[in-house]
Amino acid sequence: MKKLIIASLFIFNSNLVFSDGEIRGIGLTKCSTYINSLPDEKIVYSSWMAGFISSHNFLIEKIHLKNIGYDRAQIWLEYYCYKNQNTIFKNAVEALIKETSK
Secondary structure, eight states, X not given: OHHHHHHHHHHHHHTTTXXXXXXXXXXXXXXXXXXXXXXXXXXHHHHXXXXXXXXXXXXXXXXXXXXXXXXXXXXXXXXXXXXXXXXXXXXXXXXXXXXXXX
């Protein structure tokens, strides 16, 4: 029984290891990690970005990036992260939203 309780506490707390309040996972990695990722790994970043923007659209009730293509968004993020390598990826995506919502 004791092992079951310890295992369940470990599993419950393991989801909180890489989180910061409302943001979890890859959004907390630095832009330098994104810049140095392999092309296949950047797919994970793109998926995270799409989910973040979708949730932002839903919560704010405004559609962001509706007139910008995937390639253009990727190029913009690559450039932004190259110039701001200590910024976390979430903040880079927020900067993309802000820049393209003008």
